[in-house]
Amino acid sequence: MASVDVPVALLGYGTVGAAVNRLLNEQADDIERATGHRLRIVKALVRDLDKDRGFPAGSDVLTTSIDEILADPSITVVAEVMGGVEPAGGYVLDLLRAGKHVVTANKQLVARRGAELFEAASEGGVQLRFEASVCAAIPVIKVLRESLLVANVHRVLGIVNGTTNFMLTQMEVGSTYEEALAEAQRRGFAEADPTDDVTGADAAAKMAILATIAFNSRYELSDVDTIGIDRIDPLDVAAARELDMVIRLVGQARLVDGHVDVRVSPAFVDRHHPLAAVEGAFNAVMLQGDAIREITLEGPGAGGVETASAVIADMASVIGTMGTGFLKNDAVWRSLPRLAPGDATSPYYFHLSVDDRPGVLARVAEALAENSVSIARLRQHQNGEGRAALHVVTHEARQGALHAALETLAALDEVHRPPLPFPVVSDRGFGDFEWE
Numbered sequence: 001m002a003s004v005d006v007p008v009a010l011l012g013y014g015t016v017g018a019a020v021n022r023l024l025n026e027q028a029d030d031i032e033r034a035t036g037h038r039l040r041i042v043k044a045l046v047r048d049l050d051k052d053r054g055f056p057a058g059s060d061v062l063t064t065s066i067d068e069i070l071a072d073p074s075i076t077v078v079a080e081v082m083g084g085v086e087p088a089g090g091y092v093l094d095l096l097r098a099g100k101h102v103v104t105a106n107k108q109l110v111a112r113r114g115a116e117l118f119e120a121a122s123e124g125g126v127q128l129r130f131e132a133s134v135c136a137a138i139p140v141i142k143v144l145r146e147s148l149l150v151a152n153v154h155r156v157l158g159i160v161n162g163t164t165n166f167m168l169t170q171m172e173v174g175s176t177y178e179e180a181l182a183e184a185q186r187r188g189f190a191e192a193d194p195t196d197d198v199t200g201a202d203a204a205a206k207m208a209i210l211a212t213i214a215f216n217s218r219y220e221l222s223d224v225d226t227i228g229i230d231r232i233d234p235l236d237v238a239a240a241r242e243l244d245m246v247i248r249l250v251g252q253a254r255l256v257d258g259h260v261d262v263r264v265s266p267a268f269v270d271r272h273h274p275l276a277a278v279e280g281a282f283n284a285v286m287l288q289g290d291a292i293r294e295i296t297l298e299g300p301g302a303g304g305v306e307t308a309s310a311v312i313a314d315m316a317s318v319i320g321t322m323g324t325g326f327l328k329n330d331a332v333w334r335s336l337p338r339l340a341p342g343d344a345t346s347p348y349y350f351h352l353s354v355d356d357r358p359g360v361l362a363r364v365a366e367a368l369a370e371n372s373v374s375i376a377r378l379r380q381h382q383n384g385e386g387r388a389a390l391h392v393v394t395h396e397a398r399q400g401a402l403h404a405a406l407e408t409l410a411a412l413d414e415v416h417r418p419p420l421p422f423p424v425v426s427d428r429g430f431g432d433f434e435w436e
């Protein structure tokens, strides 16, 4: 088969962009053997032409003008690896409208402006691919869209943020939140500004994309009910350990009787559950469907080379499927209703700091029972200063009912701190849970 030279362009030549160029050079022969094409970067958009680059771009490749890429008819495939919602979003729209295929690693862009971008791709008759935007090297988009085409996936459960997973595993072995964050920054897992990671915004963008693909109905970042890890205290970590559980930032997308619920929050995860074994900066996504029961994909969810490998695989897929229409279109073909706020159900853990005196336990039990929340496990710890900590694990409860019960509890004079509920992720029945 004669090799075809394919000129491609990058928007951005930072950590990921330079890694894309390095892999394209180092593995040009492998790519050619697999696809019959040699991908060659002819233009890369940057802000600063004079910056030192990890893997240098060829001469005349770097440019500060998007027009040089837009106006070049030889460039048919562009990888957006610059990040941010603007100007990246405007550039991607212009490229799609100009009839160029786009591959992006930008979760915030896809999760916020997916509808508009896919419409432009469809009108331009081109592809928009985004494998690298969710969990970098883990091929979850491709698996959901291609391999599980008829699996009827109804639940996606994942640890999709490596920074917070690293921090939580550090807290398990005794670090405070602040120490865990400092260590994540020292090792390069957390940005100087870690807001998107610790507030759950990064995980929420990925879960919005996964829910959209899994259920073929659009979910945007603002549709995801999100709680970060910044309110977890050492008492929660200790309580999880006693329950033979670990705390993880868990993203969950569920299809319940034709209604969709997408959320991200710290959860108590049973130590025997596959997600509990995901340690450090790794990511994992568990897919449950009628035809497959359960599949778990695990691996590095970030990193320049890891992300670049997904970007290149998407570019190769685009080239291999150009003109066939396969996977060209938006995954969305229907609009499913959201599950009503408060109707999502889960077992929960929470703890209360209460006065250590007779009658308090009965008032707590009464507030829960009045809201149809039943207790599966309860444990009391005296702290010796007239206060006690009550640790509670509930049976499956409606989120709305739990919040109403917790509001009642927070208003009691004997309760000293608003309780923070954690959903519990476990395949075991609650009869098996014992405080050690």
Ligand SMILES: NC(=O)c1ccc[n+]([C@@H]2O[C@H](COP(=O)([O-])OP(=O)(O)OC[C@H]3O[C@@H](n4cnc5c(N)ncnc54)[C@H](OP(=O)(O)O)[C@@H]3O)[C@@H](O)[C@H]2O)c1
Pocket: 011, 012, 013, 014, 015, 016, 017, 045, 046, 047, 048, 049, 051, 080, 081, 082, 083, 084, 087, 105, 106, 107, 132, 133, 136, 301, 302, 303, 304, 307
């Ligand atoms: N790094 C990872 O581990 C990872 C993992 C998954 C996904 N991603 C995603 O991949 C994308 C790129 O990440 P990265 O780590 O490679 O970022 P980065 O190292 O900061 O690189 C960004 C590149 O984009 C260029 N750029 C930014 N704004 C620009 C503008 N307004 N005009 C022209 N050029 C601009 C920068 O130019 P200069 O070099 O001149 O400043 C730089 O070359 C992001 O969407 C990120 O979320 C990254």
